[in-house]
Amino acid sequence: MTDADHTGTGDPRRTIELLWGVRGKPRRGPKPKLTVEEIITAAIELADAEGITALSVRRGAEKLGVSPMSIYTYIPSRAELLDLMMDRVHGELTDPPPSHDWRVTMTILAEDAWAMYHRHPWMLQLTTSRLPLGPHTFAKHERELGAVDAIGLTDLEMDAVVAMVNGFVQGIARGSVESASLVRRSGLTDTEWWTASAPVLAEIPEADAGLFPLAARIGQAAGEAHGAASAPLHTFRFGLARILDGVEQLVTGEAQGAEQELPS
Numbered sequence: 001m002t003d004a005d006h007t008g009t010g011d012p013r014r015t016i017e018l019l020w021g022v023r024g025k026p027r028r029g030p031k032p033k034l035t036v037e038e039i040i041t042a043a044i045e046l047a048d049a050e051g052i053t054a055l056s057v058r059r060g061a062e063k064l065g066v067s068p069m070s071i072y073t074y075i076p077s078r079a080e081l082l083d084l085m086m087d088r089v090h091g092e093l094t095d096p097p098p099s100h101d102w103r104v105t106m107t108i109l110a111e112d113a114w115a116m117y118h119r120h121p122w123m124l125q126l127t128t129s130r131l132p133l134g135p136h137t138f139a140k141h142e143r144e145l146g147a148v149d150a151i152g153l154t155d156l157e158m159d160a161v162v163a164m165v166n167g168f169v170q171g172i173a174r175g176s177v178e179s180a181s182l183v184r185r186s187g188l189t190d191t192e193w194w195t196a197s198a199p200v201l202a203e204i205p206e207a208d209a210g211l212f213p214l215a216a217r218i219g220q221a222a223g224e225a226h227g228a229a230s231a232p233l234h235t236f237r238f239g240l241a242r243i244l245d246g247v248e249q250l251v252t253g254e255a256q257g258a259e260q261e262l263p264s
Contacts, residue, residue, distance in 0.1 A: 005052060007086055008130025010079035018080055019087055019134035033066060036074050040084050044120070047085065052122035057081075082126065087134030089120050095143060103244050105147040110169050110240050117173035121181075124174045152251040161247055168243060169236070176232030190228035 016022075018036060042063045047055050057078060061068040075081050093116060096108040117124055131137050144162045153161065183189055188196070201207050226234060 006127040007083050015080045015083050040088050044085050047122040052125045083132035087132040087136045090140045091136035093140055102147050102151050113169045121177040172236040
């Protein structure tokens with residue numbers, strides 16, 4: 001990964017102007033042939049098809065049938081383009097149905113993000129210490145904070161819960177995307193890979209199942225249940241539920257503590 005794969009590395013002023021539509025077209029000269037939105041769409045399509053490493057101003061220009069210099073007229077560099085792409089993808093996320101159950105809302109938001117990462121795997125290749133300061137990214141964060149607002153958490157706890165859930169979704173989604181990519185590259189499903197590997201492994205005394213009884217037992221149970229060496233979707237849903245269990249315990253515990261502190 002290069003420095004160009006980080007969001008938030010462009011010039012702050014021009015990036016924010018582009019994200020919010022303040023800067024979107026040349027101010028002088030002939031009628032523009034392109035729009036910023038068309039450039040972002042082409043860049044996302046290219047990244048979806050070939051990965052973020054394939055993205056360049058030159059490739060985007062080729063896709064749009066214009067010269068690279070034409071792209072620079074609208075978007076000054078790849079750094080700004082990455083922020084625009086991420087914010088646009090965040091715009092695919094939608095408001096969950098109204099619910100009085102914060103766990104239901106958080107689960108819906110997490111499932112929506114899970115699907116987003118699988119539609120756009122390149123999003124997982126970006127380093128996002130500085131998220132784009134665009135309208136869709138702000139809306140995403142507002143939606144997430146709103147899910148845990150007024151449930152008994154402090155502002156700092158709300159912020160930490162949202163960050164924790166987002167980090168979990170990204171991590172498990174990354175493993176899921178990599179697993180699918182490995183199947184495509186190798187031409188073998190997990191089942192086919194294990195079918196080819198198991199007989200060879202059985203010939204090695206040091207790898208005898210008797211030496212690793214827990215790994216053998218659990219591995220067999222998981223393999224039979226999921227039909228694969230790993231089950232990212234199961235892990236995602238199981239882990240998310242346990243995280244929300246912990247948040248609920250935090251809320252319940254703090255509520256009980258507050259009740260105990262009340263004067264009699």
